[in-house]
Amino acid sequence: MDITELSKKILQADRRALARAITLVESARADHRAQADALLSELAKSDRQALRIGLSGTPGVGKSTFIEAFGMMLIEQGLRVAVLAVDPSSARSGGSILGDKTRMERLSRERAAFIRPSPSQSHLGGVARRTRDAVALCEAAGFDVVLIETVGVGQSETVVSELSDLFLLLLAPAGGDELQGVKRGIMEIADMILINKADGDLKATATRTCADYAGALRLLRKRPQDPEGFPKALTVSAIEAAGLDQAWEEIQALAGWRRENGFWDKNRAQQAQYWFAEEVRQALLSRLQTSWAKSRMADLSAQVAGGAQTPQDAARDMLLGLGVGDVDPSGAP
Structure with a gap:
């Protein structure tokens, strides 16, 4: 998909291009997400x-x-x-x-x-x-x-x-x-x-x-x-x-x-901060959808169910496996 051409058509109020762009940003495919991010960055310049x-x-x-x-x-x-x-x-x-x-x-x-x-x-x-x-x-x-x-x-x-x-x-x-x-x-x-x-x-x-x-x-x-x-x-x-x-x-x-x-601009700035934090949360959650993460979750879940590990210890092992670092599930580093 030619992102530059699609961006130009959207700025010209092309309804079909707008529909295609919304379909693009709603896609969960990694290549589509990269194109969607590029398109949104390009269109943000129009302000x-x-x-x-x-x-x-x-x-x-x-x-x-x-x-x-x-x-x-x-x-x-x-x-x-x-x-x-x-x-x-x-x-x-x-x-x-x-x-x-x-x-x-x-x-x-x-x-x-x-x-x-x-x-x-x-x-x-x-x-x-x-x-x-x-x-x-x-x-x-x-x-x-x-x-x-x-x-x-x-x-x-x-x-x-x-x-x-x-x-x-x-x-x-x-x-x-x-x-x-x-x-x-x-x-x-x-x-x-x-x-x-x-x-x-x-x-x-x-x-x-x-x-x-x-x-x-x-x-x-x-x-x-x-x-x-x-x-x-x-x-x-x-x-x-x-x-x-x-x-x-x-x-x-x-x-x-x-x-x-001044409340209009302040509100939009706060919304941008909210969606930044939301993107970080969603990116971290998406790491749980990999085949390795699902398999590891199933193993740890079985250990917790059998009493071999506490939920807290199992959660710490899972986070370490994801490369998040030595993070206490309660929130303390």
């Missing part, structure tokens, strides 16, 4: 930035419907929108449905939109391991807004905050769990809570649910990266496209305030 918006919510809350309606509204305003949707992978077969594109039929037909579903594989936190690389590729391709839809599993999806500039949490009216607003975890990283399906018979219920969450958010400790009034809760209807304009205005206001007060 293009998009507004990265993470979005999560429980299954059935209407994430895909919201993204389609929200994306269509942004396109009508002259913006280019990329959607990176992460689907859960089966723990047994490893497969994913990857049906987000079919659920966003109108948006998928727009030339100003790009939709890419990806499997989460074994990566925890609601996003795929290479989603960050896919975001960087979309930015280089000149998209104005990148929407990152997580798998929608609940409280554990905090990794998305390390990918996005703003994080939206989509909730359904009368979910029976309004007091979850005071819990830590995913609620603590949300910049805005959107109560979807605020239409028809559920409109009044959505308004009450919104008030409950607004009250709960006031109990959380104020974060330095938030101006007065944030985080906040709003009602929206993806089906009727109601409240989307207000949500976009609030998103722009928050993003603008963070840019002006």
